[in-house]
Amino acid sequence: MGSSILSLIYLIGSVTFILGLKMLSKPDTARKGNLVAAAGMTLAILGTIFLYTSNGEHLHNYGWITAALIIGGVIGVMSARKVKMTAMPEMVSMFNGMGGACAALISVVEFNHLIHRGAGGQITVGQSSDKLLQQLLESRISELADTLALNLNTDLRGSLLIILLGLIIGAVSFAGSVIAWGKLNGSIKDFSFKGQHILNLVVMAVVLIGAVVLILQINEKVMATAVDGHSALAGLQVLFYLVLLCSLLYGILFVLPIGGADMPVVISLLNSFTGVAAACGGFLYDNPVMLTGGILVGSAGTILTILMCKAMNRSLKNVLIGSFGGTKAVAAGGKEQGAYKEISLSDAAVVLAYANKVIIVPGYGLAVAQAQHACHELEKLLEEKGVEVKYAIHPVAGRMPGHMNVLLAEADVPYEKLLEMEDANAELPATDAVLVLGANDVVNPAAKNDPASPIYGMPILEVENAKLVIVNKRSMKPGYAGIENDLFFQPKTSMLFGDAKQVLQQLAAEIKTVS
Amino acid sequence: MEHILSFLHQHIELIYIVILSIFLGVEVISRVPSVLHTPLMSGANAIHGVVIIGAIIVMGKAETDNYLALILGFLAVILGTINVVGGFVVTDRMLEMFRGKKK
Numbered sequence: 001m002g003s004s005i006l007s008l009i010y011l012i013g014s015v016t017f018i019l020g021l022k023m024l025s026k027p028d029t030a031r032k033g034n035l036v037a038a039a040g041m042t043l044a045i046l047g048t049i050f051l052y053t054s055n056g057e058h059l060h061n062y063g064w065i066t067a068a069l070i071i072g073g074v075i076g077v078m079s080a081r082k083v084k085m086t087a088m089p090e091m092v093s094m095f096n097g098m099g100g101a102c103a104a105l106i107s108v109v110e111f112n113h114l115i116h117r118g119a120g121g122q123i124t125v126g127q128s129s130d131k132l133l134q135q136l137l138e139s140r141i142s143e144l145a146d147t148l149a150l151n152l153n154t155d156l157r158g159s160l161l162i163i164l165l166g167l168i169i170g171a172v173s174f175a176g177s178v179i180a181w182g183k184l185n186g187s188i189k190d191f192s193f194k195g196q197h198i199l200n201l202v203v204m205a206v207v208l209i210g211a212v213v214l215i216l217q218i219n220e221k222v223m224a225t226a227v228d229g230h231s232a233l234a235g236l237q238v239l240f241y242l243v244l245l246c247s248l249l250y251g252i253l254f255v256l257p258i259g260g261a262d263m264p265v266v267i268s269l270l271n272s273f274t275g276v277a278a279a280c281g282g283f284l285y286d287n288p289v290m291l292t293g294g295i296l297v298g299s300a301g302t303i304l305t306i307l308m309c310k311a312m313n314r315s316l317k318n319v320l321i322g323s324f325g326g327t328k329a330v331a332a333g334g335k336e337q338g339a340y341k342e343i344s345l346s347d348a349a350v351v352l353a354y355a356n357k358v359i360i361v362p363g364y365g366l367a368v369a370q371a372q373h374a375c376h377e378l379e380k381l382l383e384e385k386g387v388e389v390k391y392a393i394h395p396v397a398g399r400m401p402g403h404m405n406v407l408l409a410e411a412d413v414p415y416e417k418l419l420e421m422e423d424a425n426a427e428l429p430a431t432d433a434v435l436v437l438g439a440n441d442v443v444n445p446a447a448k449n450d451p452a453s454p455i456y457g458m459p460i461l462e463v464e465n466a467k468l469v470i471v472n473k474r475s476m477k478p479g480y481a482g483i484e485n486d487l488f489f490q491p492k493t494s495m496l497f498g499d500a501k502q503v504l505q506q507l508a509a510e511i512k513t514v515s
Numbered sequence: 516m517e518h519i520l521s522f523l524h525q526h527i528e529l530i531y532i533v534i535l536s537i538f539l540g541v542e543v544i545s546r547v548p549s550v551l552h553t554p555l556m557s558g559a560n561a562i563h564g565v566v567i568i569g570a571i572i573v574m575g576k577a578e579t580d581n582y583l584a585l586i587l588g589f590l591a592v593i594l595g596t597i598n599v600v601g602g603f604v605v606t607d608r609m610l611e612m613f614r615g616k617k618k
Contacts, residue, residue, distance in 0.1 A: 017562050018539060024558045024606075025547040031610040034558050038603040041565060045599075048568045052575065059575025061585070068574070068589050072596025079597075080604035091605055092557045099564050099598035105591035106569045109577075109584045158522045268556055274563045281569035283529060291529060292536050293565035299540030300559055304552065395552075402552035406609050420548075 016040025097177030103170030166280035175251025192257035272301025349510030365438010392424030561602025567595030
């Protein structure tokens with residue numbers, strides 16, 4: 001009875017995940033979709049706690065489970081509530097890492113369980129003084145070992161494969177997410193060295209070879225324990241933890257050299273990794289809700305990752321091997337640049353106030369300065385003066401896809417004002433002034449003109465087609481990808497240095513005086 | 516070869532689920548406006564927190580003297596809960612801002 005109800009609950013859970021994702025993909029229903037999925041998750045968790053049975057036995061250790069749920073729940077709610085809008089990407093990355101770690105831990109426990117369960121047929125000999133009895137026992141043992149082997153051949157290797165997959169993917173996702181988190185909040189710098197590709201490949205090879213050896217050896221070793229005790233398991237365990245360590249190392253090495261424009265791709269990819277790791281758990285426990293949830297996220301995340309790669313004209317392989325570090329990029333920008341010119345606040349205010357059409361290009365600078373409200377104020381002010389104001393959103397502006405949309409939505413900027421890249425590029429030639437707020441790589445013409453540039457081929461917002469470009473930056477330092485931007489040195493571009501929020505507020509004040 | 520075939524045969528229903536889910540995931544996400552990419556990623560992030568069910572099973576099955584399983588399982592449940600709860604709350608916070616904007 002209980003287990004049939006549980007199956008039904010899992011079915012409902014799976015359906016809510018599908019519905020939730022579907023609703024999340026439409027602006028009107030997104031919030032409800034999130035709640036639907038959350039409700040399904042709650043139901044599935046409660047159902048598991050109270051109704052799950054294995055070989056007719058209910059779960060135990062309720063005290064521990066409840067305590068862990070409460071601790072995790074409190075930490076989760078607190079950190080999710082407190083985090084600032086700008087820090088959202090790294091928060092998501094951190095949560096993702098937690099999921100990965102959870103999957104890896106499950107694998108560790110299940111591995112120990114697996115080898116000891118397999119070795120469960122062991123019988124202690126030697127206590128018996130009676131020779132005859134001992135012989136009898138020994139022949140019985142070899143029989144046991146044979147039957148065990150028969151069961152094992154179909155059993156252990158398959159389970160081990162799943163356990164290893166969950167372990168490796170979970171560990172890579174955990175370590176990678178922590179590094180991505182550190183990078184986004186600035187505590188970990190881009191880091192790459194010569195031969196890093198080779199090291200990455202070597203570490204990955206160790207992981208794969210270790211996994212294969214484990215799978216090939218497990219039946220034999222576990223069977224051997226039935227005869228000569230647990231000593232044979234030590235080797236397996238050492239190898240297993242070696243695979244775990246190398247997976248963690250790979251996660252670190254894999255994210256460490258990746259910088260700038262690639263970070264959204266990395267988070268999305270790790271997100272789908274964790275999905276697959278969760279699905280491994282589904283296989284392990286024959287649990288359909290883990291399977292659907294995990295695989296859905298895995299495939300959806302992969303598609304999202306590929307879409308993002310396409311937006312930057314890079315192959316996933318290239319991102320994975322991780323060559324887009326700072327070193328190469330600086331070399332590309334080495335040639336001498338011309339002079340740039342600055343524009344005063346009052347001039348900028350006049351230019352904007354007398355334009356017919358202004359397009360604002362927000363970037364990470366806007367997010368850092370928390371300038372979304374100031375930006376919306378400026379937009380309203382200009383609209384009152386009869387200026388048409390729109391926002392051009394590059395798919396990878398900021399640190400995550402849709403980052404800018406979320407920020408601007410927070411400041412009540414209406415949807416209709418946000419243009420996607422292609423629409424924006426169509427409107428730019430008819431635009432009088434473009435205001436670039438802390439965006440850099442996404443408006444860098446080198447992506448079109450300079451085949452030597454690391455971002456060559458990435459679609460950009462073609463702001464240089466507008467009549468005039470005002471760029472707000474804190475300094476002339478290159479953007480996150482570490483590349484010089486020709487745009488800043490073009491005759492129609494003027495620079496307006498300063499913190500985006502302050503500059504926008506001052507601009508708004510100036511515009512009020514222009515009549 | 517025989518083992519692989521019998522393994523596939525034993526798990527054929529799960530394999531069906533996997534394959535259909537892959538297509539479903541692709542189908543669902545390929546029509547998403549870029550506005551919703553961040554919340555969607557975050558929502559998906561919360562959904563893969565379903566791994567917590569595995570952690571609960573590990574915990575619940577552990578013998579009371581198997582400290583390795585108990586400690587690791589305890590940690591796993593905590594981490595999984597953070598993933599689920601935090602993920603859904605963050606997503607809700609993001610989406611709260613979208614509410615009522617589209618008239």
